[in-house]
Amino acid sequence: AQSVTQLGSHVSVSEGALVLLRCNYSSSVPPYLFWYVQYPNQGLQLLLKYTSAATLVKGINGFEAEFKKSETSFHLTKPSAHMSDAAEYFCAVSSNTGFQKLVFGTGTRLLVSP
């Protein structure tokens, strides 16, 4: 079975500060990993994905994530937070074999203060 753990249900940063959202995964097969963002009253939007190519993945809105197999981690970072980054962020894991579903973490709400 696959699972992801997101550390911290809420993360607060100041505008311009580094954003770091943590995600650790568990998977018995090579995983596909995703970060999605959900703005209030909106659906989920894909930020970036790892599908066994480059371990450092760049996404939209200046976000990036690094796949670290030894640490089973896929943390999301952004060098400088913007007020518009305030949202809920979900890490998800899937597999490249068979008809595998996306398994989501519990989400991390990012708060950005001026």
Next chain:
Amino acid sequence: DSGVTQTPKHLITATGQRVTLRCSPRSGDLSVYWYQQSLDQGLQFLIQYYNGEERAKGNILERFSAQQFPDLHSELNLSSLELGDSALYFCASSVVAQNTEAFFGQGTRLTVV
């Protein structure tokens, strides 16, 4: 705009009733997924269809059922509704059956009173 359309956006109904949620996937996508998002359970995978056939099942209650039609749109049927079924229901679609990238609709917010 993800290209995935869900209707209705909001639905209020009474306990014991039956409702149908509709999803139109992105043009060209053959795979449709249904997810339930609630405060206590988070985002839960319900069911996946690929080109009209059921491909994977998650934590879907027996009172719930889904289907994908020849034109690839999908419907999620929820019956004998309970207060605890109140949630945001998302549909997502992808080109292939495997989850390399799924695009989500805006969701249907179901409130059971």
